[in-house]
Structure formats: C-alpha cells, structure tokens
Amino acid sequence: xxxxxxxxxxxxxxxxxxxxxxxxxxxxxxxxxxxxxxxxxxxxxxxxxxxxxxxxxxxxxxxxxxxxxxxxxxxxxxxxxxxxxxxxxxxxxxxxxxxxxxxxxxxxxxxxxxxxxxxxxxxxxxxxxxxxxxxxxxxxxxxxxxxxxxxxxxxxxxxxxxxxxxxxxxxxxxxxxxxxxxxxxxxxxxxxxxxxxxxxxxxxxxxxxxxxxxxxxxxxxxxxxxxxxxxxxxxxxxxxxxxxxxxxxxxxxxxxxxxxxxxxxxxxxxxxxxxxxxxxxxxxxxxxxxxxxxxxxxxxxxxxxxxxxxxxxxxxxxxxxxxxxxxxxxxxxxxxxxxxxxxxxxxxxxxxxxxxxxxxxxxxxxxxxxxxxxxxxxxxxxxxxxxxxxxxxxxxxxxxxxxxxxxxxxxxxxxxxxxxxxxxxxxxxxxxxxxxxxxxxxxxxxxxxxxxxxxxxxxxxxxxxxxxxxxxxxxxxxxxxxxxxxxxxxxxxxxxxxxxxxxxxxxxxxxxxxxxxxxxxxxxxx
Amino acid sequence: xxxxxxxxxxxxxxxxxxxxxxxxxxxxxxxxxxxxxxxxxxxxxxxxxxxxxxxxxxxxxxxxxxxxxxxxxxxxxxxxxxxxxxxxxxxxxxxxxxxxxxxxxxxxxxxxxxxxxxxxxxxxxxxxxxxxxxxxxxxxxxxxxxxxxxxxxxxxxxxxxxxxxxxxxxxxxxxxxxxxxxxxxxxxxxxxxxxxxxxxxxxxxxxxxxxxxxxxxxxxxxxxxxxxxxxxxxxxxxxxxxxxxxxxxxxxxxxxxxxxxxxxxxxxxxxxxxxxxxxxxxxxxxxxxxxxxxxxxxxxxxxxxxxxxxxxxxxxxxxxxxxxxxxxxxxxxxxxxxxxxxxxxxxxxxxxxxxxxxxxxxxxxxxxxx
Numbered sequence: 087x088x089x090x091x092x093x094x095x096x097x098x099x100x101x102x103x104x105x106x107x108x109x110x111x112x113x114x115x116x117x118x119x120x121x122x123x124x125x126x127x128x129x130x131x132x133x134x135x136x137x138x139x140x141x142x143x144x145x146x147x148x149x150x151x152x153x154x155x156x157x158x159x160x161x162x163x164x165x166x167x168x169x170x171x172x173x174x175x176x177x178x179x180x181x182x183x184x185x186x187x188x189x190x191x192x193x194x195x196x197x198x199x200x201x202x203x204x205x206x207x208x209x210x211x212x213x214x215x216x217x218x219x220x221x222x223x224x225x226x227x228x229x230x231x232x233x234x235x236x237x238x239x240x241x242x243x244x245x246x247x248x249x250x251x252x253x254x255x256x257x258x259x260x261x262x263x264x265x266x267x268x269x270x271x272x273x274x275x276x277x278x279x280x281x282x283x284x285x286x287x288x289x290x291x292x293x294x295x296x297x298x299x300x301x302x303x304x305x306x307x308x309x310x311x312x313x314x315x316x317x318x319x320x321x322x323x324x325x326x327x328x329x330x331x332x333x334x335x336x337x338x339x340x341x342x343x344x345x346x347x348x349x350x351x352x353x354x355x356x357x358x359x360x361x362x363x364x365x366x367x368x369x370x371x372x373x374x375x376x377x378x379x380x381x382x383x384x385x386x387x388x389x390x391x392x393x394x395x396x397x398x399x400x401x402x403x404x405x406x407x408x409x410x411x412x413x414x415x416x417x418x419x420x421x422x423x424x425x426x427x428x429x430x431x432x433x434x435x436x437x438x439x440x441x442x443x444x445x446x447x448x449x450x451x452x453x454x455x456x457x458x459x460x461x462x463x464x465x466x467x468x469x470x471x472x473x474x475x476x477x478x479x480x481x482x483x484x485x486x487x488x489x490x491x492x493x494x495x496x497x498x499x500x501x502x503x504x505x506x507x508x509x510x511x512x513x514x515x516x517x518x519x520x521x522x523x524x525x526x527x528x529x530x531x532x533x534x535x536x537x538x539x540x541x542x543x544x545x546x547x548x549x550x551x552x553x554x555x556x557x558x559x560x561x562x563x564x565x566x567x568x569x570x571x572x573x574x575x576x577x578x579x580x581x582x583x584x585x586x587x588x589x590x591x592x593x594x595x596x597x598x599x600x601x602x603x604x605x606x607x608x609x610x611x612x
Numbered sequence: 613x614x615x616x617x618x619x620x621x622x623x624x625x626x627x628x629x630x631x632x633x634x635x636x637x638x639x640x641x642x643x644x645x646x647x648x649x650x651x652x653x654x655x656x657x658x659x660x661x662x663x664x665x666x667x668x669x670x671x672x673x674x675x676x677x678x679x680x681x682x683x684x685x686x687x688x689x690x691x692x693x694x695x696x697x698x699x700x701x702x703x704x705x706x707x708x709x710x711x712x713x714x715x716x717x718x719x720x721x722x723x724x725x726x727x728x729x730x731x732x733x734x735x736x737x738x739x740x741x742x743x744x745x746x747x748x749x750x751x752x753x754x755x756x757x758x759x760x761x762x763x764x765x766x767x768x769x770x771x772x773x774x775x776x777x778x779x780x781x782x783x784x785x786x787x788x789x790x791x792x793x794x795x796x797x798x799x800x801x802x803x804x805x806x807x808x809x810x811x812x813x814x815x816x817x818x819x820x821x822x823x824x825x826x827x828x829x830x831x832x833x834x835x836x837x838x839x840x841x842x843x844x845x846x847x848x849x850x851x852x853x854x855x856x857x858x859x860x861x862x863x864x865x866x867x868x869x870x871x872x873x874x875x876x877x878x879x880x881x882x883x884x885x886x887x888x889x890x891x892x893x894x895x896x897x898x899x900x901x902x903x904x905x906x907x908x909x910x911x912x913x914x915x916x917x918x919x920x921x922x923x924x925x926x927x928x929x930x931x932x933x934x935x936x937x938x939x940x941x942x943x944x945x946x947x948x949x950x951x952x953x954x955x956x957x958x959x960x961x962x963x964x965x966x967x968x969x970x971x972x973x974x975x976x977x978x979x980x981x982x
Contacts (some may be wrong), residue, residue, distance in 0.1 A: 144982055208859045307810070308844050312982035320810060320981050323710040324972035325738040327717065407876060467711060471718050478719040486724060565715050569677060569703035569724075574683075580684045580706060583849070588876065589685065 102446075108438040113457040115435075116497050117573030120338055120460055122472035125147045126331030131315045131416035134466055135332070143317065146337070150314040152236060153306070154344065155297040160239040161295045162288060164385060165246035170276070171378055174252040175369045178379045183386070184251070185606050190552075191244040192601035194558035194575065196304030197594050199237050200582070203228070203308055203394045211396075234311040240389035241305070245502075246291035248547060248609075251510055252289035254280075256513045259366035272369060272405050289352045290505040293459070296344050296503070300337065300463040314340070315465050322467060335466045341463040394598060404588015411592055414577065418596055421573040424488065424563070425556040425601075428495035429503075429549040435496060436503035436548060444511040444539060455508070459501045469498050473566055491566045495556040501549035502555065508545025511537075546608035554601035574600070641780050647706050673699035676913040679716065681709030681730040682900060687975065690929045693921045700913050709735035709812055716905070717742055726908040727917055729770070732812045734819070737966020739903065740766045746906040749915060755922045756939040758963050760899045769899030769962060770921045771930040772937030772952060774867040775817050776885040777894070778852055783861045793817075793864075793894025797836035800875070805842040806851045806863035809980045810888040813848065813866050813898060819894040819965045820958060827974070856883040862893075868935040891956040897937065899962045 171177045172184045190198075205211045206228050228236075261283065265275040303315045314337055321330040371378055405411070436458070443455035461469055473494050477485040484490045514537055522532035560575045567573070574593040581590035651903040670819050680687055684706050695702040705712070709731040714741050716723055723744070730736045739745060753761050753768055759768030776787060784803075790796065796805060808814050821830040843860050845851045851863035852870055856877075873881050888894040902921060904914040920926055927938035937952045938945065945951055975981040 128751045140976075142976070142979075142982070174806045208857075210857075308850075316810075320972060320976075322714055323810065323812070323815075325710070325713060325717065326969055326972070327714070404876065407878075409876070467714075470713060474715050474718040476894075478722040482722055485722070514886050561711070564707040565711060567705075569705055576706065583683050583708070584846070586685055586872065586876070 104413045105438050105442050105446075108435075109442045109451075109454050112435045112439055112500070113454045114460050115493075116458050117498060118476060119469045119497070120335075121463060122475050123331045123335050123338070125475075125588035126327055127335055130328035130332050134301075138316050145339070146312055146314055146317055148482050149231075149312060150300060150340070151343075152239070153231065153311065153313055154296045154302055156231070156235050157242065157299040158237045160235055160295045161243040161246045162292055164239060164553075165243040165291070166250055166284070166288070167283075167378075168243075168382060168385065169247050169254055170280070171371075171382060173251055174366055175371050177371065177382065178375065183382055186390065187382070187388050188244040188248050188605050188609055189598070190241055190393075190600055192558065192598050192605065193241065193393050193552045193576070194560070194594070194597065195241055195302050196238070196308070196560070196582070197397075197578065198241055198393050199305035199308040201393045202233070202237050203397060205392060215315065221561050229310045231311055233309040237305045237309060238299050238302060240385075242295045243385075243389075245294040245298070245551075246288065248551075249505070250284055250286040252506075252509065252547065253284055253513070253607075254366075256510075257283055257366075263367065271483070285352055285386050287509055289348050290509050293344065293348050294462075294502060294505060296348075297341060297459065298465040300340060300344070301399065301465055303465055318465060319467070322471075322562065329473075330468075334464060337463055337465075337468075338460060341459060344463070345459055349452075349456070356579075363515070370593035394595070397595050400587045401591035401595065404591065406435070407588070409588040411589075414574065414593055414596060417572045417574050417593060418600065421557050421597070421600060422577070424491055424567075424571075424573060425497065425553045427488070427492040428499065428556040429553040429604075431492055431496040432500050432503040432552040433507070433545055433549045436500060436507050440507035440511055441506055444508055445516060455504060458504050461497050462499075462501045464498075466498060466559060467565070469494055470562040470565035473497075473562075477566075485507035486566070486568050488568055488571070491563065491568070491571070494562045495552070495559060497551045498559070498562060499555045502551035506548035506551060507541070507544045510541050510547070513539045545607065546604075550604040550608050553604050556599055557601045627633055629733045630955075657883075674701070674910055674913055676700050676702045676706055676727065676910050676917055677725050678702060678704045678917065679712050679726045679733075680704050680706050680731050680849060681712045681728070681735055682706075686934050687729065689933070690921070690926050693925070693929075694917055698913075698916065698920075700916075702917075705979055713738045716744060718746075721907050723905055723907055724909075725905050726910045726914040727902055727904055728767075729900075729921075731904045731964040732773075732816050733901070733962040734812055734816055734968040736762070736767045736901050736903060737963065738968065739762070740963075741966060744907070745903040746908065746911070748904060748918060752915065752919050752922065756899075759959070762963050763902070763956040763961065764963075767901050767903030768918060768922070769901040769939050771900050771927075771934070772888060772897045772939055773813065773900060774896060774937065774955065774957075775813065775896045775898070776865060776867045776887050777862050778855045778865050778870055778883050779862045779886055780855050780858050780860075781884055782858060783884045786886055786913055789862070789888075790942070792890030792892045793888055793889060794833060794890075794892065796862075797833060797840065799840065801862075802840040804861040805837070805840060806845050806854050806860035807837075807842045808847050808851055808864075809975055811847050815975070816898050816965050817864065817893055817896050817967060817972050819967060819971045820896045820960055822967070822971065822974070823960055823964050824893050824958060831974060833980060834974065834980055838979060852883060855882050859880065862886075866898075871935040871948075887950060887955055889956050891958060895956055896958045896960065897952065897955065898965070899935070899939065901962070927978075 115205065131301055168183075168187055171179045172187065173522055177183065190412045203210065205386050262275055265273070265279045270278065301315060303319060306313045314333070318330060318333045318337065321333055391514045439455050443451045474492060475489050518536050518540070523529060558575055560579055563573050563576055564579070567576070574597045577593035578590045578597070581587070581593070659831060678691060680691070684704070688704070691702055691704055694700070707715070707726070712728065713730065713735040716725060719725070728736070728739055740762060747765040748768055750765070753765050756769050759771070761767065770821070779789060818830065818834070821833060825833070845854065845863070848865040848869045851860075851865050852873055854860050855863045856873060867887070870883060870885050873883070880941050902918050904911060904918060908914045922940050924943060925938070927940045927943040930936045931938045931943060935946050935949065972981065
C-alpha cells in the first residue's frame with residue numbers, strides 16, 4: 087500500500103497513528119448522513135424501489151449529470167483565462183480583479199437566480215428597458231438548461247478561479263520561461279507547460295463545481311430545470327422518508343462517479359518539485375489588453391455587480407415606500423459566529439486528512455480523503471435530517487445546540503477545506519521538511535516551523551471557503567439551529583418566502599459583505 | 613500602481629460594510645416593534661386583554677417551544693404578543709411546513725416542541741398520522757367550524773387561505789374568467805397559465821380535487837392542463853409577480869400574496885384576485901392550523917397558546933396583517949376581501965386533505981412533477 091521510494095522520511099509511529107486515527111474519525115463523521123440514509127432506505131417497500139427505476143428518474147439522472155458536466159466545463163472555460171490574466175499579464179486593474187472575481191461565490195444561489203430571472207426573464211428589467219426605445223416584447227428564453235448553466239457557472243466559477251490562481255502563483259516561473267526561451271510562443275507555452283501543471287488545481291476546483299451543481303436546489307428550481315435534487319425535495323415534501331433516502335443514496339453514488347472520474351483524469355499527475363521563488367514575468371497583452379479587460383468586466387458584472395446592484399435597488403425602493411429596516415445585529419453576529427466556528431472546525435478536521443493523503447500517498451489514504459466529499463453533493467436537508475435523527479435520539483444534550491449546527495456545517499463543507507489544503511500541501515516539497523530534520527529538528531517541529539507557514543495561504547483559503555458557504559447555508563440552519571438562532575440567510579429566506587423583497591435585500595447584502603471580507607483578506611495576502 | 617488598486621478595492625469594501633452596518637442601527641424603531649410587538653400600523657384591534665385564571669397568573673409562567681411552518685414575518689408579531697401578555701418564554705423554530713414536519717417525524721418522541729403551527733393541512737396530517745399530536749380540549753376545537761379542525765380533535769384551524777386565480781388586469785377582466793377551475797383545460801388558455809406544482813397549497817388543491825372529483829377526473833384535469841403548457845413557478849410569490857408583469861395572464865395561487873405586492877408596489881400593480889364562484893376544488897379555502905405535541909413538556913402553555921391563536925385579538929391580527937380569513941365567528945375580514953360566508957367554498961373536510969403521498973404520485977405520473 088505504501089509503495090514508495092518517493093516517500094519522505096517517516097514521522098514517529100505515534101504521530102503517524104494519531105494522523106490515521108484523526109483522519110478515520112473525520113471520515114466517519116462525514117459518513118454519518120450516509121449511514122442514516124441506509125437505515126431509512128432499509129425500511130423502503132418494494133414499490134418505492136420500483137418508483138426509483140421509473141424511466142423518468144433515469145432521464146433526470148442523465149439531465150443532472152449533463153448539467154454538472156456542462157457547468158464544470160463552462161467554469162473552467164471562464165475561470166482559467168481569468169486566473170491567467172490576473173496573475174501573468176498586464177490586465178488593467180488586475181489586483182482589484184483578483185479581489186472581485188472570487189466574490190460571486192458569496193451570493194446565495196436562491197438570491198442570484200431570483201435576481202437573474204427578474205433581470206433577464208420575460209417581462210423582466212432588461213425587457214422593460216428595451217421595450218420603450220426598441221419595441222422588444224420578447225427576450226430569448228432563459229429557462230431550462232442554458233439558464234441553469236449560466237447561473238451556476240457564474241456562481242461557482244470562483245472555485246476554479248481560486249484554485250487555479252493559487253497554483254499559478256505558486257508555480258515556479260522557470261518552467262514557463264524555459265519553454266519560452268526554447269522558442270515556444272505564449273499560446274503554446276500555456277497549452278504545453280502551464281495547463282498540464284494546473285491539472286491538480288483544475289481537478290480540485292472542478293470537483294467542487296461539479297458537486298455544487300449536483301447539490302444545488304435554488305437555481306435549478308427557479309430556472310425550471312429538473313435535476314435530481316428537485317426530485318429529492320418533492321419526495322421530502324410528501325413526507326416519504328424511505329423513498330427520499332433511496333433517492334439521496336443515488337446522489338451519493340453520483341458523487342462517487344464524479345470522484346472516480348476526477349481521479350481517473352488525474353491518474354498520472356506529477357508532483358511539482360519547485361515552487362515559486364520569485365514573481366513570474368508579466369506578459370504584455372498588447373492590443374488584447376482591452377478585449378481581455380472587457381471579458382473580465384462582463385463576468386464580474388453578470389456575477390457580482392448586477393446582483394448587488396439589484397439588491398441595492400430593492401432596498402432603496404423598499405425604503406422609499408416606507409419599509410423600515412429590521413435590526414440585523416443579532417442575525418449578523420449569529421452568522422459570523424456559526425460560520426467562523428465552522429471554518430475553524432473544518433480546517434482542523436481537514437488538516438490530518440490532507441497531510442495523510444499528500445505525505446503518505448496510497449490507496450487507503452486517498453480513499454479517506456475522497457470519503458470527505460461523500461456528503462458534499464447531498465442537499466442540506468438530507469444532512470440536517472440525518473443529524474436530527476442522530477441528535478434527537480442519541481445525543482439529546484447536543485440537539486439544537488450551536489455545537490451540532492457547527493458540526494453540520496463542517497460535515498457539509500469539509501471538502502472545500504480538504505481541497506484547499508491538499509492543493510497547497512502538494513506544492514510544498516517534502517524535501518524542505520527533510521532539510522529541517524537533517525538540521526536536527528524533530529519531525530513535528532520541522533512540520534510546524536517549515537510546512538505550516540508555507541501552508542498558511544491554503545489554510546486561509548480553506549477557512550474562507552467554508553466560512554462563506556456556511557454563511558449562506560439555509561436548509562441545515564433552518565432545521566438544526568438552536569431555537570431563536572436567526573442568521574442572515576434565514577432572514578433572507580423569511581422575507582423572500584413571503585414576498586417582502588425590500589426586507590430581504592438588507593440581509594442579503596450583508597451576507598455578501600460579511601463573506602467578502604475574509605475572501606478579500608486571503609486573496610489580498612497572496 | 614499595483615498597490616493602489618488593492619487599496620482602492622479594500623476601501624470600497626470597507627465603505628460598503630460601513631454603510632450597511634449603519635443601516636440597521638438607523639432604524640431603532642423597527643427593533644422596538646419586533647421586541648415589544650405593538651403591531652405597527654393599521655391595527656383595528658383593541659388592546660389585548662388576556663384573562664387568565666388566577667392560579668395561572670400566580671404560578672411561574674414557564675416556557676413554550678413552537679415549531680412554526682409559517683414564516684417569522686407572518687406570525688412573529690402575534691407570537692411575541694402572546695409572550696408579552698402571558699410572561700411565558702416562547703422559543704420559536706421557523707421553517708417551511710414540510711421541512712418542519714419532516715423534522716418532527718425524525719425527532720419522534722424526543723422532540724423539544726410543544727406546538728406545531730403549520731401552513732397547510734398536509735403538514736398537520738403527516739404529524740397527526742404519525743401519532744405525534746395530543747387531543748385538544750373541546751372548548752378550543754369548538755371555536756372553529758367543523759371542516760376546519762381534525763375530527764379526532766388533534767389539531768385546529770387558525771386562519772383560512774383561499775385558493776384564487778390571480779389575473780393580469782391589462783390582459784383580462786373578471787368577465788373573461790370561467791366559474792370553475794376545470795374550465796382552464798380549454799385550449800384557449802394554452803400558454804397563458806402559471807402554476808407551482810411543488811407548492812404545498814397547490815398540492816392541497818390537487819388533493820381536494822381527488823377528494824371532490826375522484827382520482828380519474830383529477831388525472832384528466834392534470835393531463836389536459838399539461839397540454840395547455842402552463843409555466844412552472846417555484847411558489848405563489850413568483851406567480852403573482854409574473855402575472856403582475858404580464859409574463860403569464862393567470863395563475864393559481866393563495867389569495868393573500870397579492871395584497872403584499874399592492875402594498876410594496878402600489879395600486880398600479882397590474883394583477884388582481886378572482887375567487888372562482890363555481891364552488892369546486894378551485895374554490896378551496898384551506899386552513900393553516902396548530903396542534904399540541906403529545907410529548908410536550910409544557911402542555912398547559914401549549915393549550916393556552918393555541919387558544920390564544922383563536923382569540924379575537926389574534927384572529928383580528930391575521931385578518932388585518934396577513935390578509936387571511938379569520939376562522940372564528942364575529943371577526944371582520946380586511947377591506948377589499950369578500951367575506952368568507954359570501955364565498956362559494958368547496959365543502960371539504962381539511963382532515964381529508966392529508967394524503968400528500970397519493971397526490972405526489974399522481975403529479976409524478978402525469979409528468980407535472982419530476
């Protein structure tokens with residue numbers, strides 16, 4: 087299992103055992119919802135199994151996979167050029183773009199899709215603007231697959247952008263420069279040198295995008311594209327817990343398929359041995375400078391400026407018609423507290439898993455690392471009900487406490503931390519640790535003094551991602567939060583579900599702002 | 613140069629954060645309204661007088677845990693009013709009715725909840741059928757008409773929500789609209805209708821069809837409607853908005869959403885309600901209702917709370933603040949709403965509307981639901 091001449095000098099056995107034990111514990115925690123699903127599905131009667139095999143279900147499975155694949159491809163198509171432009175070229179305002187481009191991730195999908203429909207839908211804002219001067223009464227159809235792909239891509243491309251950008255920043259420029267000096271053009275250097283080196287980052291980011299698309303409910307339902315999650319919600323809403331569990335297990339299988347596919351794509355990735363020692367040379371874009379700028383602006387406009395602008399417009403319209411703002415201090419604090427603790431817990435849990443899988447590569451460690459993704463494609467309601475089942479029955483003292491909610495967030499969003507830490511660790515050559523050891527440091531000490539400081543960007547990235555996804559989380563919060571624990575996301579939901587748009591705007595804007603701060607902080611430090 | 617951009621972006625973010633951090637603080641009155649719960653405006657109700665028996669006043673008021681499938685903006689004020697008047701410490705869990713009901717089913721006997729306040733009969737039925745409700749006292753049940761309470765006394769209706777057809781006033785006049793929901797199967801309505809098949813109230817209407825028309829006729833209606841290619845929306849709100857914008861001409865919704873749009877966007881909002889006069893399933897008036905959990909740790913407070921929801925004050929609140937129908941006699945409806953007695957409602961027992969699984973299956977078989 088541990089095959090390898092590439093193995094670094096081993097840590098002391100107790101440390102290694104502790105790593106294994108902690109990782110196994112983390113994997114077990116993440117598998118808890120799946121265990122619940124098996125318990126429930128075992129009670130399903132044969133009729134439910136028959137229902138599962140309806141042709142319609144299979145058709146929806148196909149549609150779901152199609153959506154996930156298209157969104158992933160589109161995200162890579164959007165994000166890789168943006169990451170390259172902001173790290174390697176003289177794109178105008180490139181520092182500012184590095185801060186702005188990851189931000190769409192903080193817009194909850196139920197908000198973004200709603201705003202998208204009200205802007206570009208039939209008889210939406212855009213059509214209203216075009217009607218008077220141009221007589222436009224019909225816009226192209228936005229519902230169905232195209233609309234869902236556009237929205238989900240705009241919301242999730244930052245996963246790929248962040249991972250690719252981090253990889254580009256840490257990649258040693260010498261390889262690209264050697265290629266250039268050997269006569270390759272900029273374009274072919276990108277294809278033949280840069281892109282292959284980016285594969286782990288594309289894998290990590292693309293995986294999160296694909297699973298996000300599998301899990302999303304808000305955007306697909308507003309854009310009327312039937313995916314598996316919708317079938318699952320319909321089933322939950324008719325109180326069919328056994329049938330729902332079976333369907334959710336199908337989603338777990340889909341996740342495994344996606345994970346397997348990613349592993350297959352990355353089957354022969356070499357670990358880079360050199361990391362960036364100096365900033366790469368900046369490539370002048372020349373006449374491409376302004377087209378590149380417009381492309382970047384268009385992505386930022388559609389994914390961030392437009393939703394934020396519409397929210398402001400709602401807020402102002404509401405205030406003008408006499409709506410009073412609700413006090414949001416309590417909800418803001420609750421959101422910060424819950425998401426902050428979740429980020430800390432997720433990073434702490436991800437660390438042993440990431441170390442084990444990177445420093446002791448083998449089938450078993452890889453499996454443990456993959457298992458942490460098991461719950462990521464499950465809609466929040468599944469995780470939440472599973473934890474209600476275990477919490478209320480086995481651990482009543484934990485039930486409806488902040489601790490259980492934070493645990494749920496960590497289980498749901500752990501892969502983002504694992505992915506960020508893994509990518510960062512892969513780029514830190516173990517030889518650094520070994521050098522420190524040869525100078526007399528004990529292994530743990532060497533790790534702490536050498537690897538951890540280099541790992542800091544990864545830690546920050548992972549923590550920020552968990553923080554912001556926990557902040558916009560709705561289903562788990564609604565079901566598992568302590569009594570009276572309102573968050574900004576539940577305030578948005580409460581207002582939107584009753585058509586009080588002006589009231590929804592303020593908490594939605596606060597979510598965007600609150601989660602922008604850590605993101606801006608970690609991107610700004612790179 | 614590079615540095616400058618970073619600084620610029622960070623200052624903009626900080627400035628935005630500052631603005632929005634100030635915004636809530638600038639509205640201290642809203643805070644007061646939320647906490648002391650004098651309902652802000654348009655209240656026609658007299659001040660609350662809760663006449664509690666002397667022994668209850670003397671005793672420690674205790675706690676109450678309410679699971680509410682109705683949103684905080686709708687019922688928060690009236691729950692707070694109960695807490696204020698009785699001194700009971702009320703903790704509320706908000707969520708959608710279906711999700712809260714699913715939570716109650718998973719919690720089983722270990723539920724911390726005392727009361728389940730649900731939006732629709734389907735949610736109440738699921739919890740009642742799982743044997744999780746305790747019977748309510750007769751004097752509470754008898755406040756509302758039969759048909760709006762569980763025959764076994766397990767839950768009681770609190771307010772009425774009428775199914776209506778919302779229509780675009782620029783495209784249609786009431787005279788253009790048929791009397792019965794069946795008539796929308798006419799091909800003349802093709803492409804003009806909006807509906808929300810995942811919505812609980814829509815599903816309750818389909819359940820009512822199965823009760824009133826039988827399985828076969830309901831299937832025919834659904835199939836014929838599908839042939840008219842109705843636009844699918846996520847919920848009532850989206851439909852009312854789309855009808856107002858002219859995206860579709862009519863939609864099947866609950867009556868009270870329209871009034872919130874009129875309040876936020878003014879009388880110029882181009883949609884109005886049409887109450888189907890035919891008395892069929894399209895004229896269903898559903899109950900939102902409440903029941904007491906059998907495992908309640910505070911059964912006295914649970915019963916007091918449910919009785920409070922049926923008090924004149926609370927019924928008046930639902931009429932004037934949420935534009936719903938009071939179910940207790942003698943409470944007036946909001947201006948502009950036809951009185952409940954004037955409506956030709958579908959005569960159906962709410963308790964008969966609990967077979968959501970059957971309705972979901974039918975909706976899936978006809979391809980309405982995925």
